Amino acid sequence: MAKGITRRSEDYARWYTDVVAAADLADYSPVKGCMVIKPHGYALWEQIKAVLDRMFKETGHVNAYFPLFIPKSFLCREAEHVAGFAKECAVVTHSRLKANDDPNSSEKVIVDEASKLEEELVVRPTSETIIWSMYKKWIQSYRDLPILINQWANVVRWEMRTRLFLRTTEFLWQEGHTAHATPDDAESEVLKMLGVYQTFAEEFMAIPVYAGIKTESEKFAGAERTYCIEAMMQDKKALQAGTSHNLGQNFARAFDVTYQSEAGKQEYVWATSWGVSTRLVGALVMAHSDDTGLVLPPKLAPIQVVVVPIWKNDEEHAKVMETVTGLVQSWDKDIRFKIDDRDYYRPGWKFNEWEKKGVCIRIEIGPRDVENGEVVLACRDDGSKSKIQNNQLNDRLRNELNDMQSRLFERARKFRDEHTFEVDSYEDFKRRIEAPEGFFNIHWCGDSKCEAKIQEETKATIRCIPLNKKHESGECIICKQPSSARVITGKAY
Ligand SMILES: [Zn+2]
Incomplete structure (x- = not known):
């Protein structure tokens, strides 16, 4: 166990915070509830973003960008939507500060009353309202449909109890907002994007998920139906890893967005929205990491392979580095690697550093290895070590990365399946959900009173x-x- 990381078995919440810090993913911001994403954490988000962006484009979507500020009146147009978000909105009321000329005041600047905004602006908690106000201008006829737009953005939801990546006042995400001519088109879009999220979670994040529909009380504010994917973390709690909403005609009615159908009739447009956020970084940490630090699935790891050359003097350094340079040039171009030849850290320190940061494979190479034409290869997830001939290294790396990806998924699936139970007695349920022991599949009549x-x-x-x-x-x-x-059912983040 690395120094400074609490054991999972001791205190899971502390362990999570320790791993995020040890892996150098993020830091606390001077503003409570906000987060600074550090380079290694941001590199991980960039990997997530790159894969999803490609999947969105392959399914016919394009990117656009809408403003951060939303006129307050827009948010109020859809009744359920405003009720759902009102309590967590940041509101801009003034546009500038004024130097304070009162000699008795300790404040250097005060709000300038003359700069009070005519209409207050909400910092977007989500963008349905501003986007549908624009769709009203862009949609006239069935020929303008569908609109399949995604945006990568930041949003703000004022949170009281925050945790790095899992729940922060400002976070990064993508939000897809599509407009369709028929309810069937909207529903197939919603399910298609849920499928994209499920594929991404399972094939790239190596996290198995259950796909399903939220109950009425858990659905998105303003949606007809919310679909989601749910994953189990190592403390057997659930983490919602993505949502896809069928918004029906709610936003089209609120913003009066109609189109002329082929038959010449005016019809309201059908809408969807779907999103995932930097929360997925938290999910990766909690699903795979261990008491030594971060463990990442190879497909998303910013650094898949680190090469640590070992030497005692300049002559050895030159010799080892010459071999290292030749080796990495012979590897497949898509292998993400780093050579760590910093001379002010010892090899053992570097091993520990890259283990904490979740680098999948470590290659150790010293003068004797150079003479023997081999290296030592160490896998992050299971700690296995082996000697590999240089001419076999490229194939071996390829295979090890693939195997590790599958191993992580299988381990997570086994863990989830072993902690998913059917239970029929409420007494048993209450006792076993306390810790919790896992997910419980129960019979429910559909009444929100029983759910509550x-x-x-x-x-x-x-x-x-x-x-x-x-x-x-x-x-x-x-x-x-x-x-x-x-x-x-389960306890959730
Ligand atoms: Zn009931």
Whole structure:
């Protein structure tokens, strides 16, 4: 165990914060609740962003950018939407400060009353309203549809209890906002993007997810239906890793966005929105890392391979570096590597440093290895070490990175499956959800009163109604009314 990292078994929350710090991903900001994303954390976000951006473009989407500020009246147009976000909005009321000429005041500057804004501006908590105010200008006829736009942006949701990456007042995300001619088109878009998120989570993040629908009380403010993917972290809590909303005609009605159909009729437009955020960095930390530090899936690791040359004098340094330079040139061009030949740190210190930062593979090479034409290869996830001939190294790296990607996914899936249970007695549920022992699949009648009771008494929530649920007759764990399938419950981040 690395010095300075609390053990997971001791205090999971502390462990998480320690790993984020040890891996040098982020720092606390002078503004409470905000976060500074440091270069290594940002490089990880850039990997996430690059893959998702490609997947969005492959499914026909384009990027655009909408303003940070939203007129307050826009937010109020959709009743449920404003009710959902009102309590966490940052509001701009003035446009400048004025030098304070009162000699008795300790404040150097004060708000200038003359600069009070005519209409207050909300810093976007999400962009539906500003985007739909623009779609009104851009959509007239069925020929203008669909609009398939995504934006990469920051948003602000004023949070009282924050945690680096998982919940911060300002965070980075992408938000897709699409407009369609028919409800079927909108629904297939929503499911398509949920599929993109699921593929990304499982194939790139190596995190298995359940895809499902949120209950009425858990859906997005202003949506008809919210679909989500839910993942299990190592403390057996759930983390919502992406959402895709069918907004129906709610925003089209609020902003009066209609189009002329092929038949010549005026119809309201159908909408979707979908997003993932820097929270995914938190998910990666919590799903795979260990007591030594960060563990990352190779497909997203900013540095996949670090080469640590070992030498005692200048002559050895020159000899080892010559081999290292030749080696890395022979590797596939898409392998992300770094050569660490800093002379002011000892090899052992460097090993520890790169382990904390989640570099997938370490290559050690000293003068004797150069003579033998081999290197030592160490894997971050399982700690295995082996000697590899230089001429086999490229293939071996390729294979090790692929194997590690699969190993991480399989380990996470096994862990989740071993901690997902069916339970029919509310007493058992209450006892076992306390720690929690995992996810519990329970029968639920569909009534929000039973859902609220579960939440009040156990702090657990219905994470989703799974999409691939199997039909099974049962009775609601609370009220004993009939139920036709199980829902997934858990404690969540
Ligand atoms: Zn019930």
